[in-house]
Amino acid sequence: MTSTGNGAEAATGFVVLDPTGERSLPIRERLPRPKTLEGLDLALLDISKARGDIFIDRLAELFGERGARVKRFSKPTFTKPAPPDVRRQIAEECAAVVEALAD
Numbered sequence: 001m002t003s004t005g006n007g008a009e010a011a012t013g014f015v016v017l018d019p020t021g022e023r024s025l026p027i028r029e030r031l032p033r034p035k036t037l038e039g040l041d042l043a044l045l046d047i048s049k050a051r052g053d054i055f056i057d058r059l060a061e062l063f064g065e066r067g068a069r070v071k072r073f074s075k076p077t078f079t080k081p082a083p084p085d086v087r088r089q090i091a092e093e094c095a096a097v098v099e100a101l102a103d
Contacts, residue, residue, distance in 0.1 A: 015048075034096055038067035043094035045082065046074040049101045056100055 021088045034040050042063055060070045073090055075082045080103065082090075090097050 012060075017067070019077045037063060040096060041094045042070050043069040043090045044070055044072050045090065045097055045099040047078040047099060048075050049078045050053065052101050059098060059100060061067040092094045 027092075044056050044059055044063075046052050057071065060072065063070050072092055073082070073086055075086065081087075
């Protein structure tokens with residue numbers, strides 16, 4: 001075994017590696033929340049997990065009651081990020097997005 005200078009290694013004989021990324025991500029300032037849902041174009045993004053559509057249906061109903069114009073989008077699979085064209089369409093057409101899942 002190679003030494004990393006970790007004191008725990010000397011005690012156990014094992015090298016423990018940190019699996020998290022070593023690069024630092026840019027810190028982005030949060031955008032202000034909308035003051036009202038009235039007239040807001042709101043995207044609901046279904047990540048395609050089982051029963052997520054039931055949850056999204058209820059969110060659409062509740063947001064609609066509060067005056068939001070709901071637009072629904074979905075990912076082809078929950079295992080990957082939304083495709084660039086879906087992300088682009090949401091960014092162009094909507095002022096806010098709710099990404100929802102259910103299990």
